Amino acid sequence: MKRTGTFSFLRTYSVLVYFFLYFPLLVVFLYSLNASRSTVRFEGLTLAWYSRLFHNPALLEALFNSLKVSAVAVSFAVVVGTTGALFLNRVEFKGKALFRSLSMLPIILPGIIVGLSLLVFFINLRLQLSLWTVMLGHMTFTTPVVMFQVLARLQRLSRNLENAAMDLGAKPHQAFLYVTLPMIKRAIVGGALLAFTMSFDEIIITFFLIGTTNTLPVYLYGMLRFGLSPEVYAISTIVLGFSLLLILFMARYTGTGEEIYGKR
Amino acid sequence: MNSSIENTCPGPKKSWNRALLQGLPIFMWMLLLILVPLAIMFVTSFFVKEGVQVVHRLTLRNYLEFFTNPIYLPIFFRTIFLALSVSLTALLLAYPLAFFISRKVTRFRSQLYMMVIVPLWISYLVRIVAWRTILGRVGVLNSLLLALGLIREPLPFLIYSPFAVYLTLIHIALPFVFISVFSSLEKIPSNLLDATSDLGANSFQTFRHVILPLSMPGVVSGFTLAFVIALGDYIIPQQLGGLNGLMFGNLIVSQFGYAFNWPLGAALGFIMFAVAVAILFFSQKLGSSEGFLE
Amino acid sequence: MEETPAIKLSGITKWYGSVQAVCSVNLDIRQGEFFSLLGPSGCGKTTTLRVIAGLESPTAGRVYLEGEDVTDVPPYRRNVNTVFQDYALFPHMTVEENIYFPLRMRKISRVEARPMIQEALALVNMSGFEKRYPHQLSGGQRQRIALARALVNRPKALLLDEPLGALDFKLRVAMQKVLKDIQRNVRITFVYVTHDQTEAITMSDRICVMKDGLIHQVGTSEEIYNSPSSIFVAGFIGDMNFMEGVVTERHGDEVVVDVNGFIIRSGRPMGNFVVGEKVMVCVRPEKICAQDVCNLEDMQRFDNRFQAVITRIVFRGNDYEITVGLGEASMRLIESASDFKGENEGDSLYVGFLKEDVLLYPLQAEEEKTHEQLD
Numbered sequence: 001m002k003r004t005g006t007f008s009f010l011r012t013y014s015v016l017v018y019f020f021l022y023f024p025l026l027v028v029f030l031y032s033l034n035a036s037r038s039t040v041r042f043e044g045l046t047l048a049w050y051s052r053l054f055h056n057p058a059l060l061e062a063l064f065n066s067l068k069v070s071a072v073a074v075s076f077a078v079v080v081g082t083t084g085a086l087f088l089n090r091v092e093f094k095g096k097a098l099f100r101s102l103s104m105l106p107i108i109l110p111g112i113i114v115g116l117s118l119l120v121f122f123i124n125l126r127l128q129l130s131l132w133t134v135m136l137g138h139m140t141f142t143t144p145v146v147m148f149q150v151l152a153r154l155q156r157l158s159r160n161l162e163n164a165a166m167d168l169g170a171k172p173h174q175a176f177l178y179v180t181l182p183m184i185k186r187a188i189v190g191g192a193l194l195a196f197t198m199s200f201d202e203i204i205i206t207f208f209l210i211g212t213t214n215t216l217p218v219y220l221y222g223m224l225r226f227g228l229s230p231e232v233y234a235i236s237t238i239v240l241g242f243s244l245l246l247i248l249f250m251a252r253y254t255g256t257g258e259e260i261y262g263k264r
Numbered sequence: 265m266n267s268s269i270e271n272t273c274p275g276p277k278k279s280w281n282r283a284l285l286q287g288l289p290i291f292m293w294m295l296l297l298i299l300v301p302l303a304i305m306f307v308t309s310f311f312v313k314e315g316v317q318v319v320h321r322l323t324l325r326n327y328l329e330f331f332t333n334p335i336y337l338p339i340f341f342r343t344i345f346l347a348l349s350v351s352l353t354a355l356l357l358a359y360p361l362a363f364f365i366s367r368k369v370t371r372f373r374s375q376l377y378m379m380v381i382v383p384l385w386i387s388y389l390v391r392i393v394a395w396r397t398i399l400g401r402v403g404v405l406n407s408l409l410l411a412l413g414l415i416r417e418p419l420p421f422l423i424y425s426p427f428a429v430y431l432t433l434i435h436i437a438l439p440f441v442f443i444s445v446f447s448s449l450e451k452i453p454s455n456l457l458d459a460t461s462d463l464g465a466n467s468f469q470t471f472r473h474v475i476l477p478l479s480m481p482g483v484v485s486g487f488t489l490a491f492v493i494a495l496g497d498y499i500i501p502q503q504l505g506g507l508n509g510l511m512f513g514n515l516i517v518s519q520f521g522y523a524f525n526w527p528l529g530a531a532l533g534f535i536m537f538a539v540a541v542a543i544l545f546f547s548q549k550l551g552s553s554e555g556f557l558e
Numbered sequence: 559m560e561e562t563p564a565i566k567l568s569g570i571t572k573w574y575g576s577v578q579a580v581c582s583v584n585l586d587i588r589q590g591e592f593f594s595l596l597g598p599s600g601c602g603k604t605t606t607l608r609v610i611a612g613l614e615s616p617t618a619g620r621v622y623l624e625g626e627d628v629t630d631v632p633p634y635r636r637n638v639n640t641v642f643q644d645y646a647l648f649p650h651m652t653v654e655e656n657i658y659f660p661l662r663m664r665k666i667s668r669v670e671a672r673p674m675i676q677e678a679l680a681l682v683n684m685s686g687f688e689k690r691y692p693h694q695l696s697g698g699q700r701q702r703i704a705l706a707r708a709l710v711n712r713p714k715a716l717l718l719d720e721p722l723g724a725l726d727f728k729l730r731v732a733m734q735k736v737l738k739d740i741q742r743n744v745r746i747t748f749v750y751v752t753h754d755q756t757e758a759i760t761m762s763d764r765i766c767v768m769k770d771g772l773i774h775q776v777g778t779s780e781e782i783y784n785s786p787s788s789i790f791v792a793g794f795i796g797d798m799n800f801m802e803g804v805v806t807e808r809h810g811d812e813v814v815v816d817v818n819g820f821i822i823r824s825g826r827p828m829g830n831f832v833v834g835e836k837v838m839v840c841v842r843p844e845k846i847c848a849q850d851v852c853n854l855e856d857m858q859r860f861d862n863r864f865q866a867v868i869t870r871i872v873f874r875g876n877d878y879e880i881t882v883g884l885g886e887a888s889m890r891l892i893e894s895a896s897d898f899k900g901e902n903e904g905d906s907l908y909v910g911f912l913k914e915d916v917l918l919y920p921l922q923a924e925e926e927k928t929h930e931q932l933d
Contacts, residue, residue: 013361017361018379020357021383021435025383079289086286110493110513111496112498112513112517112536116305116520117302120526120530121304139293139297143290204498204499217388220389224396224503228397228400232393240390243385243387247382248382
């Protein structure tokens with residue numbers, strides 16, 4: 001039958017694409033367990049490289065900086081992105097479509113342009129580069145991530161729900177607290193997790209705005225200049241595992257990350 | 265009884281909408297973190313660096329530099345060509361996969377879907393590490409080929425070449441293209457396909473005349489997304505590109521390194537911005553005229 | 559002394575930007591009546607309702623609830639409740655929690671609220687559904703819960719925005735009865751928005767017909783059916799024959815009109831007409847009697863009698879709809895199936911009707927258009 005021919009061809013093709021996607025990740029994981037200092041030969045399994053990482057103060061500081069940046073950028077995004085989504089859902093104004101497209105820019109434009117324009121802006125303001133400037137840089141893309149997740153959810157809700165709450169005696173803040181917020185809670189958390197994952201890994205924008213401190217990706221990038229090493233694989237694997245964990249948790253909690261990229 | 269009903273009432277009133285206050289944070293975000301920096305970058309691109317001083321006088325010199333200095337244009341076109349190749353290949357890899365999951369698979373559909381999406385969120389640097397490991401001179405691929413006796417010497421072009429950049433960028437762009445194509449395939453109503461086969465079309469004809477045209481919006485937006493990702497990247501070329509694999513993004517970054525000619529950097533950045541916005545705009549136009557089913 | 563109206567609207571006008579939704583609406587809605595706002599979509603009926611609820615503030619005009627000016631009172635301090643078209647049940651709350659919500663906003667404890675919730679559920683015949691979520695209910699059940707939620711606070715008025723619009727025909731008819739029964743039970747003023755004229759006529763004590771933001775007529779079902787104040791109302795409520803003609807004579811209240819050479823006498827001119835003026839002649843199909851039903855002596859009573867040719871016969875189950883030609887115009891009449899003598903298309907038929915059943919309206923360019931749309 002012709003149909004089965006197409007089917008088995010597509011199946012083989014798909015398996016190869018999956019292999020292409022996952023093989024590199026597997027390689028990183030395996031190399032992190034390699035007992036040999038040489039990154040070429042395989043000489044048995046060890047967890048030694050992992051334990052070493054915990055005694056590296058520079059690395060731990062970079063990790064801590066990354067967490068700080070992401071926490072601030074995501075908190076900002078939750079507040080500004082959520083109010084922005086509520087605003088866009090509720091209020092009609094001229095140029096709303098343009099505003100929505102412009103808000104997408106930090107996600108779809110190459111990061112180099114966002115980083116570059118902010119750097120030129122900060123140079124002109126005579127702003128010292130620091131973790132603070134990195135946080136500002138991350139706010140550009142975490143905000144629309146949260147905003148579009150929440151907006152997508154709001155648009156599936158009836159506009160009458162909030163009206164009904166007020167009609168039944170709820171003051172505006174009560175209507176928000178008891179009715180709107182519980183319904184968009186998952187979208188906010190999902191958006192925040194997504195934004196956190198993106199922020200935690202970010203290097204393209206960070207690289208422009210970091211100055212002399214390090215975030216984890218910048219630290220890893222610095223190590224890469226001296227070539228590959230077992231430590232590099234160990235850090236990479238930890239980062240990999242962390243991202244996977246966050247994404248799987250998010251998928252469980254909210255569905256998929258489809259909303260932000262799937263809706264363009 | 266008077267049967268004529270008269271329309272006599274007060275006219276509209278302009279009232280300041282209090283809800284606009286709620287929009288203040290997001291407007292400030294847009295203004296201070298997107299619009300003003302872009303505007304300043306644009307204005308700066310017309311300044312020049314003379315000695316160590318940036319001269320605040322408007323001139324087109326940076327743009328002339330881009331068109332006349334033999335360094336820039338070839339690398340610019342190399343970058344465009346690379347971005348096109350990446351988008352096209354990612355599309356060729358992602359489309360059949362999306363079609364397979366969307367139309368042919370019945371079991372584990374959402375799991376298979378998630379498996380393509382997950383790599384989207386895998387750290388960018390980790391993937392660079394991975395491809396450097398695979399493509400290196402003494403890397404996984406060369407070792408494998410040597411062991412199998414297929415080659416005598418390690419293949420030199422695997423790493424520090426445009427090829428390495430190309431492959432790594434595909435790895436990054438593929439999930440994006442997949443999502444775009446998949447969601448447009450999912451939007452095709454299945455009764456439409458039933459109708460087509462009812463009218464006597466075989467599966468290839470159905471694909472060619474119904475599925476492919478209807479999935480075009482996804483193809484266009486996926487292609488664009490991949491193009492823009494490849495266009496702006498500078499870290500992958502730096503890590504895997506070698507001298508021949510340097511891209512336009514690297515030229516921009518180098519203006520902020522030891523050259524520290526940031527007016528020129530801003531001009532180059534603005535050129536890239538213009539290309540990206542143009543293709544995004546074009547694809548949106550194309551996508552919206554094609555997306556008649558929505 | 560006249561009773562204070564439950565709801566009084568005075569000069570209510572609402573603009574959305576440069577779009578006019580409602581224009582100078584004046585209404586008195588009486589205590590305990592079932593009052594319908596009826597009109598095609600976009601006529602301003604929902605806006606009017608939302609202005610009463612306080613969900614929209616009018617561009618001009620005042621709103622009074624039981625004599626008190628509430629124009630600037632926010633919705634949560636107005637003692638009226640709304641049943642929304644899409645029910646607007648809170649999806650993350652159970653039935654019980656949904657009904658508890660308005661009580662909770664009044665700081666009534668759960669314990670105190672329990673009997674009130676039970677009573678509200680019993681009122682809409684939904685006892686036992688406390689723990690269900692809205693998505694576990696059918697459309698009709700959600701409708702009832704929305705009703706219970708809106709009634710649990712015993713509001714001064716209940717506002718219903720096309721509450722049956724999303725239900726299928728049979729359920730809609732059943733729910734009409736439920737609504738009417740509840741209204742009789744609780745004796746609360748109901749303001750009911752609908753575009754369905756049958757629904758409005760069968761349920762309402764009074765109806766307000768609106769179009770393009772303007773009130774065309776307010777009155778009981780009978781008043782509106784028997785004496786529509788405009789061509790629009792004549793066509794929107796019930797079935798109507800429209801024929802254009804020219805006034806040829808006037809004797810006091812009787813006006814004689816020429817319709818394609820057929821002379822029609824009207825005892826109900828809706829306006830002051832002069833000879834030579836173009837007018838719209840309106841007769842309800844069921845007011846026209848055919849020879850099958852009325853014998854020739856009966857026919858003598860009719861001021862208008864014609865020998866006309868049957869152009870079309872449509873069987874409709876209980877009755878036949880017969881179309882007869884009047885020159886270029888035509889007229890439809892209804893004959894019950896048992897009276898129908900089996901005439902064929904092309905046969906001629908003797909028909910007649912009273913001049914009191916002929917309404918005349920001035921023909922204005924704009925209203926001509928309305929009439930065409932209705933056809």
